[in-house]
Amino acid sequence: MRTDAFALRHIGPRENDLQHMFKTIGVESIDQLIYETLPDDIRLKAPLNLEPAMTEYEYANHIQQLGNKNKIYRSYIGLGYHPAIVPAPIQRNIFENPGWYTAYTPYQAEIAQGRLEALLNYQTTVIELTGMEIANASLLDESTAAAEAMALLFDVRTRDKKKSNANKFFVSEEILPQTLSVLQTRSTPIGVELIIGNHETFEFGNDFFGAILQYPGKYGQVYDYAAFISKAKENEIKIAVAADILSLVKLTSPGEMGADVVVGTTQRFGIPMGYGGPHAAFFATKEEYKRSMPGRIIGVTVDANGNRALRMALQTREQHIKREKATSNICTAQVLLAVMAGMYAVYHGPQGLGYIADKVHRSATTTAGALSKMGITQTNTSFFDTILVKADAAKVKAAAEKKEINFYYVDNDTVSISFNETTSTKDVNDILAVFAEATGTTAETVSALGDVNTIPASLNRTSTFLTHDVFNKYHSETAIMRYIKKLERLDLALNHSMISLGSCTMKLNAASEMLPLSMPNWNNLHPFAPLEQAQGYQAMLKKLEEQLNVITGFAGTTLQPNSGAQGEYAGLMVIRAYHQSRGDHHRNIALIPASAHGTNPATATMAGMQVVVTKTSENGNIDVEDLRAKAIQYKDNLACLMVTYPSTHGVYEASIIEITKMIHENGGQVYMDGANMNAQVGLTNPATIGADVCHLNLHKTFAIPHGGGGPGVGPICVAEHLVPFLPTNPVIPTGGSTAITAISAAPWGSALVCLISYGYITMLGEEGLKSSTQHAILNANYIKERLSGHFDTLYSGEMGRAAHEMIIECRPFKANGIEVTDIAKRLMDYGFHAPTVSFPVAGTLMIEPTESENLEELDRFCDAMISIRKEIEEATADDKNNVLKNSPHTLAMLTTDNWDLPYTREKAAFPMEYLHENKFWPGVRRVDDAYGDRNLVCSCAPIEAYMEN
CATH class of the missing domain: 3.90.1150.10 (Aspartate Aminotransferase, domain 1)
Incomplete structure (x- = not known):
C-alpha cells in the first residue's frame, strides 16, 4: 500500500472492501461494472495525457515554489479590489475549517441554522450600510451583480405602462471598466441599449428605464448623486448604484439618496484579493422588488413549536422553478465569503468599522496634503480612499516598482492611488518618496496621519448602522471564537457525515488542496497586477487550462466564469458569437430536454435564445424521435442543444452520439452541461460524445468545496472552432482572437480557488482521476x-x-x-x-x-x-x-x-x-x-x- 499516494486518501473504499461490494452488485470486477454501465462507443481509446501524479508532500513543495514566483507588491491599484486584513480567528475558525467550507447549500434549514444566522448577519450589514430594505445572501462579484441590477430594473419596468417599451440604460462613465464590460455582455442579448455618459450633463429621454452610478467613482471622486437621482425619479427612471461598502461607513447611503438597487463587493471586509476571487458581491433593493431579486434570501420564520427559525425565503423566485421565465440564472452564491464578511462586521462592530474607514480616509487625505506641499497636484475634490495625482506615469511606475509598489496608471500623466486598511504611515512615506524620485523634488515626511475630512457635509453619514446586539458583543477573540463555534455546531457538514446529494457531488475537499489558499504569496495578489508579477498564477492557471483541455478532449478553456450558471451563460454566448461570425444572426433556438436543470432554460433566455423543450421518454432518456423532429422543424434557426451527460436521471444514454450528430446536421452546436462530469473523467469526455462546448463545475467534480452554497467556479472548455470567441477582460486582455466581452469581473475569475482543482488533478494524475470516476x-x-x-x-x-x-x-x-x-x-x-x-x-x-x-x-x-x-x-x-x-x-x-x-x-x-x-x-x-x-x-x-x- 503506497501511503504517499493521494488517490489512497481521496478514494473511500479500501482494497479489501471491493470483493464484498462486487458481490453485492453482482459483478466480478470494476471493469465489468464499467462495461455494464458505460456505452462502448463513447469509451476513451487511450489514457488521458496527463503528467504522473505528485504525492501530497511533493505537491506542497511544488505549490510553495510556484507561489514564490508571484511578486506580492503593496497594492494601491483599487478598481474594486483592495488589500484587506483577514482577522486571524475568522481565518482559522471559518476559512480553514471544514465545518464551514464543506457544508452544502442550506436547503435543509433545520441542520443549517448556524450558517443561516451568519448569512442573516451579512444581509443585515448590507441592508444597514446601503440604506435599503432587503438584501440577498450574496452574488458572485460586483460586475455581475451590477448586470443583475440592470436585469431587475429591466424586468420591473413593465409595471409602469409608460416604461413598458423603454430599453435604454444609462451607464455613468465613472463605472468600473470591468463592470462596463460585463454590462455590455449581458445587455445585448436581452435587448437593452447601453448609453454611456457624464451623469452631471446627461438628459434623460422617455426611452430610458434605468441608470447605474459608481459611488465613489472609479478613480475616487465622491459625487453627490441626490440631484441626479431626483431628476431620474421625475422621469420615472430607476437607479442602481455600485457602491464601495467600506466608504458607506462614512458616506450618506445610496438608499437615503433614493436609489432603487445598490450593489458592490464585500471583498474589503476581511477577504483576501486572491487574484480576483472568490469574493461575495452584495445586492440590496426595495422590498417591492423582492420577487424579482436574484439569488438567495435568508429569512426569519418559526418552527413547529413556534420558535424563531431561519431558512431560505421566497424560493419560487429561483430559476429551478421559473425556468425560461426567470430573469436570472443565479444558482451559486459566495456563501463562505459572505459568512466571513458578515463575521468581519460582527467582530469589528460599528465602532471598529468606523475606525477602519477613518484610517483609510486619513491615509488618503494625509498623502494628498503632503503631495500638495511637494508641488504635486491631486485632482479629486472629494474622495474617500482614492486620490488622482498628476505626474509622469512612466517615471512614477519605475520609481514605484523599485519599492515594490503598484499604482493604477490612468494615462501618461495621471496616477490613481487607492488606500486600504493595511496602509501605515511608513507606507505613506514610501509613496511620497516614490513621487519625490519621479518628480525630482524633496519628499515630505509624515509622522502621523492627519485628521482632514474631504467629504462634503451633505455626504457625511449621519444615520446609525449595526445597532443590533450581535454586532456589539463579540469583539474579543474569545467571544468571537465561541460565537463561531456555536454556529458551527448547528450545521451538518462533510466533517460529520456523508452528504449524498445527487447532481451536487459533495466529495472530499482534501486538506492538501486547501492549504495553499492561506499562503500570502497566493492570496494577496491584485487581479490587475502586472503579469510579470503573477508568474506563479499564470503558470498554474495555464497548466489547469491544459489539464481541463485534456480531460474534456477540447482545444481551449476559459476559467473566467465564477459559477456553473455563469459557465452555462459563457458557453451559450460563445456559441452565439460563433453563429454571428458566420452571418447566422437568426440562429436563436435552444433545444432543451424537459429533464434539464432549471438553470439551462434560464441561461438560454438570458443569452437571447428561444427555448424549445423536448420530451423525455418513459425510461428517463431524451426522446430521440421528438428531438429529431424538433431539430428538423427548427433547422433554419437552430442555435444549440443543451444536454446533460450522463443525464439528470443518472443514466448514460446510449444514443448520445446519434443525438449530437443530428444537431450538427441541422446547423446547431451542442452545449454539454458539466454537472455530471464526475461520471466522465478518464472514461469518456464531451468531445468524444460530440459536444462543442461544456462547462465544468470545479466546485463539484474538481473538489472546490461548496462552502455552504458557494464559491463555485464554472470554466468552459470548447472545440477548436469556438476558441477565438472565449471572453476577454478590459483591464488585462484574455481569451480568443475575436473574444466576447467579459463574463465576470476578474480576468481569470475566482483564481484563488482554482488552486484546489489544480491540486486535485495534479495529485491524482491519470490513474487516480479514472479510478475516482470508477469508484x-x-x-x-x-x-x-x-x-x-x-x-x-x-x-x-x-x-x-x-x-x-x-x-x-x-x-x-x-x-x-x-x-x-x-x-x-x-x-x-x-x-x-x-x-x-x-x-x-x-x-x-x-x-x-x-x-x-x-x-x-x-x-x-x-x-x-x-x-x-x-x-x-x-x-x-x-x-x-x-x-x-x-x-x-x-x-x-x-x-x-x-x-x-x-x-x-x-x-x-x-x-x-x-x-x-x-x-x-x-x-x-x-x-x-x-x-x-x-x-x-x-x-x-x-x-x-x-x-x-
Whole structure:
C-alpha cells in the first residue's frame, strides 16, 4: 500500500472492501461494472495525457515554489479590489475549517441554522450600510451583480405602462471598466441599449428605464448623486448604484439618496484579493422588488413549536422553478465569503468599522496634503480612499516598482492611488518618496496621519448602522471564537457525515488542496497586477487550462466564469458569437430536454435564445424521435442543444452520439452541461460524445468545496472552432482572437480557488482521476443494490446499472401518508443530510455518494434508509403524529419533562446504535416556509418584527 499516494486518501473504499461490494452488485470486477454501465462507443481509446501524479508532500513543495514566483507588491491599484486584513480567528475558525467550507447549500434549514444566522448577519450589514430594505445572501462579484441590477430594473419596468417599451440604460462613465464590460455582455442579448455618459450633463429621454452610478467613482471622486437621482425619479427612471461598502461607513447611503438597487463587493471586509476571487458581491433593493431579486434570501420564520427559525425565503423566485421565465440564472452564491464578511462586521462592530474607514480616509487625505506641499497636484475634490495625482506615469511606475509598489496608471500623466486598511504611515512615506524620485523634488515626511475630512457635509453619514446586539458583543477573540463555534455546531457538514446529494457531488475537499489558499504569496495578489508579477498564477492557471483541455478532449478553456450558471451563460454566448461570425444572426433556438436543470432554460433566455423543450421518454432518456423532429422543424434557426451527460436521471444514454450528430446536421452546436462530469473523467469526455462546448463545475467534480452554497467556479472548455470567441477582460486582455466581452469581473475569475482543482488533478494524475470516476460509479451501484427491495430505482441503464447517481422512488409512500420531505427530515435524526429532494422528478430522492465515501459510511447510510423504510410501513395515511411527521427531533424535545408522543424518546433520537456515540442535533424543529414568506424579514430584526398579525 503506497501511503504517499493521494488517490489512497481521496478514494473511500479500501482494497479489501471491493470483493464484498462486487458481490453485492453482482459483478466480478470494476471493469465489468464499467462495461455494464458505460456505452462502448463513447469509451476513451487511450489514457488521458496527463503528467504522473505528485504525492501530497511533493505537491506542497511544488505549490510553495510556484507561489514564490508571484511578486506580492503593496497594492494601491483599487478598481474594486483592495488589500484587506483577514482577522486571524475568522481565518482559522471559518476559512480553514471544514465545518464551514464543506457544508452544502442550506436547503435543509433545520441542520443549517448556524450558517443561516451568519448569512442573516451579512444581509443585515448590507441592508444597514446601503440604506435599503432587503438584501440577498450574496452574488458572485460586483460586475455581475451590477448586470443583475440592470436585469431587475429591466424586468420591473413593465409595471409602469409608460416604461413598458423603454430599453435604454444609462451607464455613468465613472463605472468600473470591468463592470462596463460585463454590462455590455449581458445587455445585448436581452435587448437593452447601453448609453454611456457624464451623469452631471446627461438628459434623460422617455426611452430610458434605468441608470447605474459608481459611488465613489472609479478613480475616487465622491459625487453627490441626490440631484441626479431626483431628476431620474421625475422621469420615472430607476437607479442602481455600485457602491464601495467600506466608504458607506462614512458616506450618506445610496438608499437615503433614493436609489432603487445598490450593489458592490464585500471583498474589503476581511477577504483576501486572491487574484480576483472568490469574493461575495452584495445586492440590496426595495422590498417591492423582492420577487424579482436574484439569488438567495435568508429569512426569519418559526418552527413547529413556534420558535424563531431561519431558512431560505421566497424560493419560487429561483430559476429551478421559473425556468425560461426567470430573469436570472443565479444558482451559486459566495456563501463562505459572505459568512466571513458578515463575521468581519460582527467582530469589528460599528465602532471598529468606523475606525477602519477613518484610517483609510486619513491615509488618503494625509498623502494628498503632503503631495500638495511637494508641488504635486491631486485632482479629486472629494474622495474617500482614492486620490488622482498628476505626474509622469512612466517615471512614477519605475520609481514605484523599485519599492515594490503598484499604482493604477490612468494615462501618461495621471496616477490613481487607492488606500486600504493595511496602509501605515511608513507606507505613506514610501509613496511620497516614490513621487519625490519621479518628480525630482524633496519628499515630505509624515509622522502621523492627519485628521482632514474631504467629504462634503451633505455626504457625511449621519444615520446609525449595526445597532443590533450581535454586532456589539463579540469583539474579543474569545467571544468571537465561541460565537463561531456555536454556529458551527448547528450545521451538518462533510466533517460529520456523508452528504449524498445527487447532481451536487459533495466529495472530499482534501486538506492538501486547501492549504495553499492561506499562503500570502497566493492570496494577496491584485487581479490587475502586472503579469510579470503573477508568474506563479499564470503558470498554474495555464497548466489547469491544459489539464481541463485534456480531460474534456477540447482545444481551449476559459476559467473566467465564477459559477456553473455563469459557465452555462459563457458557453451559450460563445456559441452565439460563433453563429454571428458566420452571418447566422437568426440562429436563436435552444433545444432543451424537459429533464434539464432549471438553470439551462434560464441561461438560454438570458443569452437571447428561444427555448424549445423536448420530451423525455418513459425510461428517463431524451426522446430521440421528438428531438429529431424538433431539430428538423427548427433547422433554419437552430442555435444549440443543451444536454446533460450522463443525464439528470443518472443514466448514460446510449444514443448520445446519434443525438449530437443530428444537431450538427441541422446547423446547431451542442452545449454539454458539466454537472455530471464526475461520471466522465478518464472514461469518456464531451468531445468524444460530440459536444462543442461544456462547462465544468470545479466546485463539484474538481473538489472546490461548496462552502455552504458557494464559491463555485464554472470554466468552459470548447472545440477548436469556438476558441477565438472565449471572453476577454478590459483591464488585462484574455481569451480568443475575436473574444466576447467579459463574463465576470476578474480576468481569470475566482483564481484563488482554482488552486484546489489544480491540486486535485495534479495529485491524482491519470490513474487516480479514472479510478475516482470508477469508484463513484461503484459506490452508487452499491447503494442501489443495498436499497433494492426497500426502494425502487426510477431509472437505470440498458444493463440495469446506475451511473454515479440514482433516483429512488418515494411517491408510493403517500399511501402511508408519507411525503418525500418527511424522509428528508427524518434522515436528520439519523445524522445525515438528505439526498437531493424532488429533483429532477417530484417526490423522489436523487442519491450520489461520490468516490470519497468508504464502505462503512455507505452501509451506515443504507442502514438508515432501510430503517426509515420500516418506519414508513408503520405509518398510516390518517396518522399525522408519527416519528416521520414529527421529524426532526431536537434536543429540547428530548429533554422536556413531558413526552406525549406515541413512540419512545429512544426511537425519536437514537433509532440506530451508532447514534449513541456520535449524535448530531438539529437546531430547530421543522420550519414553516409559508409563514416566513408571508412575513418576510431578512435582517436581524427583533422578534416583534416578524410576528404575524
